């Protein structure tokens with residue numbers, strides 16, 4: 001179903017999800033910047049771009065936010081983290097996964113978020129997709145390099161087979177592009193619960209059992225290493241993809257209600273104090289990386305607009321007629337991001353208490 005959550009129970013998936021189609025051509029300049037960046041391997045380029053511009057002292061790793069207090073108009077945002085440390089600011093952009101929001105919405109915000117936002121958070125679907133990677137000894141690679149993807153089709157399964165861990169192994173990527181000794185499995189829906197609960201040794205044995213059952217390769221040695229995701233049970237994630245659910249239809253809510261900023265009247269001016277970003281807040285590209293990226297841009301723009309700062313559309317290397325080294329592409333793409341027009345006060349980080 002439309003690249004959103006093909007692994008969810010279709011009875012829970014709203015038809016509105018069909019419009020969240022991945023792979024659409026880029027439509028905005030920002031989309032183009034993102035796809036330009038994506039021509040380079042790995043998402044690190046995006047992270048590197050930000051890390052090069054944000055002073056280290058502003059980045060606090062391993063700091064799980066436990067509360068965002070927006071009660072005091074003289075101290076608009078107070079963010080408390082796990083160890084009790086507090087951070088003060090004028091605005092906060094909350095980009096938490098909806099799985100985490102669902103669990104903690106009642107304690108994360110003081111005062112509580114508006115009722116409609118809470119209902120939207122609780123109604124949005126958030127299901128699973130998971131990965132198991134198996135690395136084999138270089139002498140034990142048993143599959144032909146030219147094959148890319150293999151899917152096992154199981155029909156008329158017995159109840160016993162259904163309970164067997166090897167039953168969750170059905171889609172496998174053989175990585176012909178890099179010719180590695182790595183097999184990469186994808187799991188969806190309820191299989192993810194079984195996968196995340198199993199040990200790596202159990203997964204290795206079950207994967208090999210499935211391979212022996214469904215392929216002609218019988219002499220398969222166990223992998224030397226298994227690496228698997230555990231996003232569902234990760235307390236800071238809680239799943240993989242958000243999707244508009246039938247619960248959203250019943251409550252007449254959508255991602256737009258989650259995205260709605262919380263405005264506070266500060267010195268007579270309606271101020272966006274608590275803002276929301278992340279894939280679950282995108283009206284049409286939720287569940288996708290470029291959707292998440294755009295929502296960050298959207299909220300940064302909201303702050304810029306609030307302070308009367310115009311952000312120029314980024315100029316793409318192609319538009320500048322430049323020949324660009326791949327490693328410089330993202331950097332150049334963002335040189336167009338500059339402040340123009342009549343500036344009033346910049347968004348303050350200066351109010352550090």
Ligand SMILES: Cc1cc2nc3c(=O)[nH]c(=O)nc-3n(C[C@H](O)[C@H](O)[C@H](O)COP(=O)(O)OP(=O)(O)OC[C@H]3O[C@@H](n4cnc5c(N)ncnc54)[C@H](O)[C@@H]3O)c2cc1C
Pocket residue numbers: 022063064065066095096097100129130131231235236237239240241277278279280286287288289290292
């Ligand atoms: C297996 C799999 C395959 C996928 N494939 C694709 C694909 O091919 N194409 C695509 O476009 N998308 C894909 N996606 C989806 C994509 O990864 C997500 O949509 C995207 O990462 C969402 O970005 P985000 O910034 O909204 O959230 P996240 O990337 O989840 O970031 C949220 C961050 O908040 C942190 N956090 C949580 N709680 C707290 C707290 N209390 N305090 C501080 N920090 C906290 C989390 O640790 C996390 O780092 C895939 C996802 C999965 C799981």
